[in-house]
Amino acid sequence: MQAITLSLSNISFTYPTAVDPLFTRVNCTFPQSWTAVLGDNGIGKSTLMAIARGKLRPDSGQVSPNNLVLRYCPQDIAVQPVNLEDFAADWQTETIRLRERLSIRDDWAYRYDTLSGGEQKRLQIACALVQKPDVLILDEPTNHVDEPTQQAIIEVMRNYRGIGIVVSHDVTLIDATCTRCVMFERKHIGGQNVTEVNTYQGNYSQAKEQRQCHDRTALEQLAGTRREVKRLEAAQSQRFTKVQQAEAAKRHGERISPKDHDARNRRNLAKMTGLDAGVSRSYAQLNGRLAKARQSGEAISTASKRYDGNIWMDITPSAKHELIRLEPGVIPFDKQLRDKPLSVASQSGDTIRLALPQGSMTSEGLKIPLISVGPLDHLVITGPNGAGKSTLVSAMIDAAANVPALVIRQNTTAADADRAITLLHGLSPVDTSMVLSAYAQLNADPDRLLHGEVVSPGELRKLLLCLGLVRKPQLIVMDEPTNHLDLNSKTAFARTLGSYPGALIIVSHDDWFVRQLTAANGSH
Structure with a gap:
């Protein structure tokens, strides 16, 4: 198979009933091998995949190339594959090998509605793979499945040679199959929360370390910027005092007694050397530096605050010795x-x-x-x-x-x-x-x-x-x-x-x- 890459460029999307966009200017690429797409529930993962599949049209941006053979395996196990009958009648060597890897029995395709969740999921994946797509998207493939089924799914994913995209929260699956992670992340920037889509190399465990490192760096940068803003604000306050003193000196100079030669000399010296103008000019320059520092701080995106599951429970255990x-x-x-x-x-x-x-x-x-x-x-x-x-x-x-x-x-x-x-x-x-x-x-x-x-x-x-x-x-x-x-x-x-x-x-x-x-x- 010729090396190909699926690219999503500057993708923005807003649901018709929503006030704000779900996400804006998303850029990500999916090369051959498996990429995990991760993020909170409801953050936009499924929507982005629907755009990649051509099921939704974005407000702006493009998906390229647009001529790839793409197959999608849904999260819902009740969705029967459209090519189920063809799969049942397919006895080519590769299809037989796929049945063996997923332990699919010959009669499963004829009684899909009676199968367990894990059995239905294996059939869904097999029916997608047998079509030899350029791009295969798996949506939560290990929900409802046990460990043996999970391992079987991992094996067939490793043997797939096209562009694989898995939307999943299964760390074991991602660590075993994926070489890249595209993460939807809630960020705080410029006083508001936004959604960013960032790409990290490696499986989930490796990507998590990279993301945590980036988050720490961003916090350190923000802390440094805030310290600089405070320093400049303090310097600005001091220079403002000097400006006020210079203005007061001007006003006081108008009332200098003709006999007060020292005061008249100080006033003339300030005019000759431009000290009054220098104080004002220095104050204005500091204002510019302070505005730039504040703007720099507002441009730093940091991870949004998360709650951590610390729920106070006013619950008294049973007094019984044995429940x-x-x-x-x-x-x-x-x-x-x-x-x-x-x-x-x-x-x-x-x-x-x-x-x-x-x-x-x-x-x-x-x-x-x-x-x-x-x-x-x-x-x-x-x-x-x-x-x-x-x-x-x-x-x-x-x-x-x-x-x-x-x-x-x-x-x-x-x-x-x-x-x-x-x-x-x-x-x-x-x-x-x-x-x-x-x-x-x-x-x-x-x-x-x-x-x-x-x-x-x-x-x-x-x-x-x-x-x-x-x-x-x-x-x-x-x-x-x-x-x-x-x-x-x-x-x-x-x-x-x-x-x-x-x-x-x-x-x-x-x-x-x-x-x-x-x-x-x-x-x-």
Whole structure:
């Protein structure tokens, strides 16, 4: 394949109903290899990708070249690939190899609606790749997938030789596949917040270090400029005093007595040497330098202030010695579940991990050891899709029926969002203030919420958590809490949940988030 590059030049875009542009004069290039596109939820990543695909027209700017074969794999797993039937009938060597890499069974293409989320995602990616596009855009390809599926996706991404663009918050995926990162960043410049799009070389971990270095340099430059402004202001004040003294001397000179020869000589000397004019001229020059220093400071862009997930929780843990107790044995499968067994594999500090072994499956259900959850215990349940996590969590919730609990499921709906907004508007002013303050701490915008904007799945999870904390639960259960969350929100979520004073049960495939959560809980 001939070396090609996709370029977006001076791209600006404003939604028809918006007052301000979403972004202005964005410049970025995408060469062959994988580039990650990162940024907060709602900051404009998907919009820029829609412009790159030709689905949206920018206010200004251009995308070039415009003759590339481009394929897009959407975040929504319910979107069935348009070439699904062609893929089902394609038995070329390369297609067979792709099926093997993604462990796609022959019958999957004929029953797409019955597949799991991870299976649907693998089919979406395979159908895009089989068309051999010049440009392949993957939007959150590892949402809802387990670790084996994630590794399979990583393998096929590494084997792709075109221009790859992945919009993702999955650090493991980005670090394993990407050589460049295009980051949407909220910056503060000239007294207002703006969106900048900057490119960094390397994977996420490397790009993060570069961005932090740039942010530190910008802060140092701003601090230096502010010191210079203060110095010039002090000098300006002193010279202004001298100007006033010179003007006073002029006025005083008009009243000099003819017999006061010394005063008359000082006045004549000032006129001869131009001292009066020199003071005024020096003052004017200083004004120019001060204006230039202030202008320089206003041109420095620094990272906008972020909240960090430090939510104050007035929650008292349960006085019970044990909130959940499951005796050793077999948990019967739910009617629609066919899971593999789960057992305690490791323990790390105050955070207990429940992980999958390779055996212990029965035909009747999920085989477990004794599981006991105390009022302060934090548990993380991991394992492949279909491995028994849902069965175990359901049993644990049933066992904690008498404990004040907050349960947030993996898949939320529009009805959940409507109920959450209704609940928010029904709170007392004090509780409303607490919820909105906590919501902001989770890297969310309360103003957008109050203005009636549609709540995204990621923002809904934040809102549900904040609403639930008002009820002071002694147990929180969250299934895949980081789905649809950007990296900054994940960090804030980890800090909040890690500091939760009650019992916590988390189901997650996101190893990066689990490490953040463990660190926030003080484990090592």
